[in-house]
Amino acid sequence: MIRRASVIVRPLAIAIAVCTLPPSPARASDDGGQSVDQLIEKKMPGADDWTTEHMHDRAKKQLKMLAHQLVGAGHGDPLDLTHLLSPRCTVSALRPRDAVTAIDFGATSVLRAAQPEEAERARASNVEEQLRAILEPFGSAHDQEFEFKALAVDDHGNGETFGTTMYVQCFGHTAGGLIQQNAVWDITWNMKADRQHPLIDNIASTRWTQATVTGGQRYVDRSGDVLDSVNAWHDYLPYGADFWHNRMDTLGGVTFLGHQGLAVGDASGDGLDDLYVAQATGFPNLLLIQNPDGTVTDHAADAGVDFLDDTKGVLILDIDNDGDRDIICAIGPTILILANDGQLRFRTQAVLRAPDESAFYMLTAADYDEDGDLDIYATRYVPGRYGVSIPVPWHDANNGPTNHLFRNDGTPGSPKFVDVTVNVGLDAYNRRFSVAASWADYDNDGDLDLYVANDFGRNNLYHNRDGHFVDAASVTGTEDQAAGMGVSWGDFDLDGNIDLHVGNMFSSAGRRIAYQRRFKADQPRDVQLEFQRHALGNSLYHNVGDGTFHDVSARAGIRMGRWSWGARFVDMDNNGYPDIISPNGFITNESKDDL
Numbered sequence: 001m002i003r004r005a006s007v008i009v010r011p012l013a014i015a016i017a018v019c020t021l022p023p024s025p026a027r028a029s030d031d032g033g034q035s036v037d038q039l040i041e042k043k044m045p046g047a048d049d050w051t052t053e054h055m056h057d058r059a060k061k062q063l064k065m066l067a068h069q070l071v072g073a074g075h076g077d078p079l080d081l082t083h084l085l086s087p088r089c090t091v092s093a094l095r096p097r098d099a100v101t102a103i104d105f106g107a108t109s110v111l112r113a114a115q116p117e118e119a120e121r122a123r124a125s126n127v128e129e130q131l132r133a134i135l136e137p138f139g140s141a142h143d144q145e146f147e148f149k150a151l152a153v154d155d156h157g158n159g160e161t162f163g164t165t166m167y168v169q170c171f172g173h174t175a176g177g178l179i180q181q182n183a184v185w186d187i188t189w190n191m192k193a194d195r196q197h198p199l200i201d202n203i204a205s206t207r208w209t210q211a212t213v214t215g216g217q218r219y220v221d222r223s224g225d226v227l228d229s230v231n232a233w234h235d236y237l238p239y240g241a242d243f244w245h246n247r248m249d250t251l252g253g254v255t256f257l258g259h260q261g262l263a264v265g266d267a268s269g270d271g272l273d274d275l276y277v278a279q280a281t282g283f284p285n286l287l288l289i290q291n292p293d294g295t296v297t298d299h300a301a302d303a304g305v306d307f308l309d310d311t312k313g314v315l316i317l318d319i320d321n322d323g324d325r326d327i328i329c330a331i332g333p334t335i336l337i338l339a340n341d342g343q344l345r346f347r348t349q350a351v352l353r354a355p356d357e358s359a360f361y362m363l364t365a366a367d368y369d370e371d372g373d374l375d376i377y378a379t380r381y382v383p384g385r386y387g388v389s390i391p392v393p394w395h396d397a398n399n400g401p402t403n404h405l406f407r408n409d410g411t412p413g414s415p416k417f418v419d420v421t422v423n424v425g426l427d428a429y430n431r432r433f434s435v436a437a438s439w440a441d442y443d444n445d446g447d448l449d450l451y452v453a454n455d456f457g458r459n460n461l462y463h464n465r466d467g468h469f470v471d472a473a474s475v476t477g478t479e480d481q482a483a484g485m486g487v488s489w490g491d492f493d494l495d496g497n498i499d500l501h502v503g504n505m506f507s508s509a510g511r512r513i514a515y516q517r518r519f520k521a522d523q524p525r526d527v528q529l530e531f532q533r534h535a536l537g538n539s540l541y542h543n544v545g546d547g548t549f550h551d552v553s554a555r556a557g558i559r560m561g562r563w564s565w566g567a568r569f570v571d572m573d574n575n576g577y578p579d580i581i582s583p584n585g586f587i588t589n590e591s592k593d594d595l
Contacts, residue, residue: 163188333356352378
């Protein structure tokens, strides 16, 4: 592996060797012989005969205008709804009067509509009043925002009207704290007067919640204070992965996706948690040792762990049972076991290898065989390189690289690992595009079971039967055929049985299109349902206690986590009940607008 030299070569200097490649030529595809350029054109709503997408595009433009009007009204500007509402427009109550407190813990409270609003209609003269009612809790919020996401489009077939189901979010800072409103609106649009700029005939609010955090912002970004003494914080971390993607040699494997991991643990043995940060090719990994004042100092070079190779999954734990924390790194198709000498110096103790070139992405460790030492399970995502391999079939892929379980058969101070994936049954349904995995004893039988979340392909729940595993995802009700990104276990209802949360991608476009009658009309119904499930978002499975789970995602309200990643159960309010924090987004960038 490549380590940073004693003479520091900064990424800006490395960028001199960038090889600028011409754009890829249009390529033939399997979709009717169309080129990539022809397929990309389909992203434009007017490029084909999907009339519902034409309608969505027009509605989206109108709602963007409405959002602009509402933000302006929050600052005291008059509402101009002339080009947005039809003369006969009616609305239901957009902010219900009978809201009840659903959650109240200290500075944070959540209000929910007591029941779906009845047909409480207001004539056009009162529509502005209903819209202003949404703004009332915000007062003079200085950075209020509105967002509309279309979940469904319905062509009424009469050539004059159509419907959309919109997810609506409104949020902003106020003098007293933070407020966020979430709602679902069913909107009827009228195209009779102007087909390019449809007007709203009716808005019916079917779901509404409001979250309020008083006393100012509870979480404040202190990255600069903590990382100020770290050169990387000033040299390249603030620019984001997208910035470096266009300045680094692609032969080194740099992508704009930021598939690097990090690990938290006490590497120095002083009782304070430290941080090991994995980085893409050309950037040295960071070992950030926490100082007593809460700041950190990078010791990666002195510790011998400042690798320049593309590093993904990392762990800080005692893998050799000698009492100090070691570091484990997934670098390409290899896993490095780096032993800590107790003085914060690391040496390579073992190297674990995949059977082919496909990279390891995520690492998790547990004593699955109860012999007193930690074993390593490693997931892999794509065959070969990212962006080249295609899941087949897309909604139920089974052509990914294999994941691997490495059993620790060593002695204290001298771990020895054996790949037992096939021997213990974990090679069953093991060709999916895996992103995350997590261990837990879901059936309370005393041994650890394993859940694997797959981006493409059904998820796995491997039931541990005396050290041998059987995929029980289907029979337990946890197969969750979606874009799996994260796994977390926690007893959210405190009934003694551990429950399961799976972080998945939520796609409003996917929901809008996959539920239309013409989508995959030539495919069996079960295939259509599988595509629909792929876009729904996060999943929450309640452990019944008899070895099965119930999907309570819709009732719990956790579906819309956007592009969710490694969600976690955490008791944020110290009331004894695990809450869920769901990180989301895509690539790192200079802009923080999407955080």
